[in-house]
Each structure stands twice: as structure tokens, then as C-alpha cells.
Amino acid sequence: MRQKIFIILCCTLTAVFLVSYFLIYIIFRSALLREIEQQQSSMQKYNETIFASYIDSFGMVPFQLVNDEEIGKSLNVEEGTALDMFRTKELLRKKFRNYLNQQLFTSNLDCRFLLYLNDDFPLSAHLDSYGLSQQVEIRTCNVYASRDVSSEEWYQRTLKTSWSPYFFLNEETGELCYARCVWNYYLKSSIEHSMGIVVIAIPQAAFLEKLTLEFAAPDSSVFLANEYGEILYSSGSAPASLLLNRTADEARHYLISSASIDDDLFLTFLTPYASIEAMVRDALLPYLLFAALTLLILVGVLYLLSRKITAPVISLAELIGSIHDTLDFDTGLLNVYHDAELQMLCQSFSELIQREHALVERLIRENHAKRAAILHALQAQINPHFLYNALDSVSWLALSKREDAIADIVSSISNLMHYSISQPDALAALGQELDNIREFIRIYQLERSSDITLSVSAPEELLSSVRIPKFTLQPLVENAVLHNPDLPSLEIVLDIRLSSGVFLITVTDDGCGADPEKLNAFLRYEETDLKVSSGFGIRNVNERLQLHYGNQSRLDYGRTESGHLTATLMIPAKQ
Numbered sequence: 001m002r003q004k005i006f007i008i009l010c011c012t013l014t015a016v017f018l019v020s021y022f023l024i025y026i027i028f029r030s031a032l033l034r035e036i037e038q039q040q041s042s043m044q045k046y047n048e049t050i051f052a053s054y055i056d057s058f059g060m061v062p063f064q065l066v067n068d069e070e071i072g073k074s075l076n077v078e079e080g081t082a083l084d085m086f087r088t089k090e091l092l093r094k095k096f097r098n099y100l101n102q103q104l105f106t107s108n109l110d111c112r113f114l115l116y117l118n119d120d121f122p123l124s125a126h127l128d129s130y131g132l133s134q135q136v137e138i139r140t141c142n143v144y145a146s147r148d149v150s151s152e153e154w155y156q157r158t159l160k161t162s163w164s165p166y167f168f169l170n171e172e173t174g175e176l177c178y179a180r181c182v183w184n185y186y187l188k189s190s191i192e193h194s195m196g197i198v199v200i201a202i203p204q205a206a207f208l209e210k211l212t213l214e215f216a217a218p219d220s221s222v223f224l225a226n227e228y229g230e231i232l233y234s235s236g237s238a239p240a241s242l243l244l245n246r247t248a249d250e251a252r253h254y255l256i257s258s259a260s261i262d263d264d265l266f267l268t269f270l271t272p273y274a275s276i277e278a279m280v281r282d283a284l285l286p287y288l289l290f291a292a293l294t295l296l297i298l299v300g301v302l303y304l305l306s307r308k309i310t311a312p313v314i315s316l317a318e319l320i321g322s323i324h325d326t327l328d329f330d331t332g333l334l335n336v337y338h339d340a341e342l343q344m345l346c347q348s349f350s351e352l353i354q355r356e357h358a359l360v361e362r363l364i365r366e367n368h369a370k371r372a373a374i375l376h377a378l379q380a381q382i383n384p385h386f387l388y389n390a391l392d393s394v395s396w397l398a399l400s401k402r403e404d405a406i407a408d409i410v411s412s413i414s415n416l417m418h419y420s421i422s423q424p425d426a427l428a429a430l431g432q433e434l435d436n437i438r439e440f441i442r443i444y445q446l447e448r449s450s451d452i453t454l455s456v457s458a459p460e461e462l463l464s465s466v467r468i469p470k471f472t473l474q475p476l477v478e479n480a481v482l483h484n485p486d487l488p489s490l491e492i493v494l495d496i497r498l499s500s501g502v503f504l505i506t507v508t509d510d511g512c513g514a515d516p517e518k519l520n521a522f523l524r525y526e527e528t529d530l531k532v533s534s535g536f537g538i539r540n541v542n543e544r545l546q547l548h549y550g551n552q553s554r555l556d557y558g559r560t561e562s563g564h565l566t567a568t569l570m571i572p573a574k575q
Helices: 002-066 069-075 083-106 122-126 154-161 204-208 240-244 249-253 273-321 331-336 341-398 404-421 429-449 460-465 475-482 517-522 535-547
Strands: 112-117 141-145 167-169 176-180 196-201 221-226 232-234 254-261 267-274 428-429 453-455 465-468 489-499 502-509 555-561 565-572
Touching: 002 254, 002 267, 002 273, 069 083, 083 112, 083 122, 141 489, 154 167, 154 176, 154 196, 154 453, 167 221, 167 232, 167 465, 176 232, 240 475, 254 273, 267 273, 331 555, 404 429, 428 429, 428 460, 429 453, 429 460, 429 465, 429 475, 460 489, 465 535, 475 489, 475 502, 475 535, 475 565, 517 535, 517 555, 535 555, 535 565
Parallel strands: 112 141, 453 489
Antiparallel strands: 112 196, 167 176, 176 196, 221 232, 221 267, 254 267, 428 465, 489 502, 502 565, 555 565
């Protein structure tokens, strides 16, 4: 019992703890996920604004060059002397430097400004030609010819996107480059292409100083990509398919926040869900440890409580189990328990023992009374035997004196006594009951001169097979004799037959008899003016039948067609 209660309580507490921890985990994870998502979204919008402002400031240079008439006229100059070309080159560099100085002042970026002039201009032949990875240490404005870079991929892509910038990463110098075609309205119509390409090369470290990259989780990362899906900057590692296709299988493992800046740059923040799960676990670890410690303490408390609750019950059960005889049991041993429930139980058990003692004493008294009754019965058996012997002696004496009538009377009286005294509650065959009735008639005829005839109509097998209580028919025959004292002769007819599963025994005499309706009412204990000398005869017969055979048996009175009184006994065949 103790173990069962302890296990049930422990399982209940553990289930409550696990369910509560799971719910807290889900709630905390959802809250943290929303917080990280909001933080990433805020960082994304903030950095998007910074990028957009820099792109706008970078775009001011091409915009200013479009309307610069002096630059356009200087580039329209045909092939001249070397001095003229030098002057034109310095003018272009000076004008370009002025624009870029304004940009440098507004953006406050440490960067290089390069103008790669179109080879269609005569001035291009008098300019130096360097690649993006050369002259890196010169952090100023320079104008170069494009003949050495025109075949490079970044140059070709910039020409394709002539009206929008192209961003790329110069991996050799670690610079983030902004390239865009520049135009001028004052150029000759024979120039089919742009004036050239402006390149703004910014060191990654200098550019990142202007950004805010506060990650929501330790494993969060940010990616900057151009329109071709090329990674310009990354603070972590992620599958390339995830950056190009948000519907990839890897996307379900990350919390993704991305934005497009004029469809030229793509800024993406990634936080792995595994990192969020780790943060949730780390945050809930103190709670888990505290809850586990609390659970252990509660288990210990429950063990002590279950022991305190069940120990008295087990002790009481062992005490009750040790009882072999309640007569020798001391009920004072039950007074050691102090719990109200156990006190009530012990009090009830003490009362039960007291009732058992009273019952045992009553059984002892009844046993003594039964033994006394048996002794009386044995003694009573001695007296009839003495009477039987005495009657036998009288009968032999009468026979020796040739008094046959007296001998017959004494023999009949002996037979009546033997029938009535021996096993009075036993059932007797119909034949035995009829023999007893004949003895009664013989004795009756000695004191009266009337002639009484007993006629029996019954199959022989019924006389031996049908058994009825003793003295069932004798009172009915006796009533027929006693209620017709003045008749010189009386015929009593007993008819015994089986009909529809019921034994029907009718007793009919040829006397006048009483009113059968009143007799039946008398049997039902109804009020009637019938005068009877003793009410126990026929009622006794009726009640004994119902006690032996149930309500299906009864005594009923009626009249025959000739008007004679008839008593009918109904006894079920299945007894």
C-alpha cells in the first residue's frame, strides 16, 4: 500500500513537472523567437537605410558628371600635342577630384576613386592603365585608361547594367567596389558608349565600421550579396543555395531576415534555430536544475508523508492479522493510534469484536439449550417406549383373558401414539396417513355405535410415492366424523388423483356439513359467523401445506353435485 501510494504520487508530480517544463519551454522559445526576429528586422532596416544613403551618395558623382560642360568639351578635343593632352588630363582629374572630395566629405569613407576612361576618346591614349589591384596604396582620385581592364568580368557586367551600379568584391585587395557607367551630355554624338566607368573601392573594414552588426544569437550571421548572387561580405558560413533560394531545404533550419537595396544589393541576416534552441536551453537550465532539485525534495517529503500515513495502517493490519481468537484479544491494544480516522476504525473494530463476543456467548447459550433439549428429547423417547411396553403388556393380558376387543383398542392406541410421536416433522406416505386414519376410526367406533365407512379411490402407486406432512388428512376426516354425530352411518370418501401436475386429494362425507364459503373465509382469516370449537385444525393443515410446498398448495372447501361438503387438498407434483 505504501509503495503504491508513493509511486502514484511520484508519477503525478513527475508528469506535472514535465508538462509544466514543456509548456514553459514552448512559451519561452516563442517569446525568444519573436524577440530575435524583431531584433533582426530592426538591424536589417537600420543597415538597409545606411546602405541606401551610401548608394545615393555614390550616385551623386555620375549625376554631376552628366551636366559638366567643361569636362565634355575637354573630351571632345581631337588629337593634339602632348601638352594639350596633359592639360586635358589634369583638368579632368581636377574636376573629378572636386566631385569626389565632396563625396568623401559627405560619406566620410576611406576609399579610392577611379575613373576608367573609354578608349574611344583620344585622351585615353595618353593615360596610364592600371588594374583595380594596382596602385592600391594611392588612396586618392585617379583617371586611367580602360584598355587593360575592359576584358575583365566586372567591367563587362558594369557595361551591361549601364544605368545602375554594379557591386563586386575585389578579393585581392579586400575592397568592396561600386562601379557605374558615367555619361556627359556635351560629348560628341559619334561616341556610342559612355564616357567611362567610375569605381569607388572601399576597404571592407572601413565600410563595416559604418554598419551596425549586433547579432541576436552567438551563431547569427549577416551576408551581403550582389544581384548575381556573389557574396560580397559574410560574417559566417551558410549554404549558397539558401542565399539564392529561400525555399531550399536548408531554409527550415534558419530564421531568415533579408532585404533588397534597389535590386542591386541583398542584405540577409541568418540565425540558426539550433542556436535559438541552445539559448532557450541555457536560459531554462537554472529553472530545470531548480525544478529537479524541488522534485527530489518533494519526492523525499512524499516518501516521509506516505510512510507517516501508511505506517499506522500497516501496523493496524498486522495487529489484526495476528488475531487468532478474538476472545483472547485485548482491545486496549487499539488505543495506541492517534489519527482520527484510525481511531474511528479501531472503535468500529472494537465494537465488532464486542458484538462477536456477544454472538459467541449467545451461541454458547443456545448450544447449552440445544444440548438440554436433546437430553429432554432422549428422556421423552424413554417415556413412549415405556408406554409402548406397558400397552403391549395390557394387550397380552387382554388376549390371555380372551378380551379381544380390549386388545384391539390397546393396539390401535399404541399405533396412534407411535405414528404421532416418532419423527413428528417428517413426511409420511399417503398409505401411512390412511392407516393412521383407520386406527382413529376404530377407536372412535368403540365409544359410539355409528357405522363409519372409509372408502379410498387412488392408484396404488400414488399411495406409496406421494408424501405429505403427518396429520394432514386426519383432521379433515375427524371433522367429518365429529360434525355428523347423529347419523347412524357415515361414509367418508377419499379420492386421490394427479391432474395437470397437481395432486388433488378430496375428502367427502355424506353428512350435511357446514357452509363451504364460510369455511374458506375462515381459512383466509376473514371475519365470519361460523362457530368452531377450535380454530387450529383446518388452519393448521392449510398453513403446514404452504410451509412445505409454497403458495401453490392450499386447502379449499366446496360442495359436490349432490350437495355434500368436500375438502380438497392441492399439492404440486414437483416437490
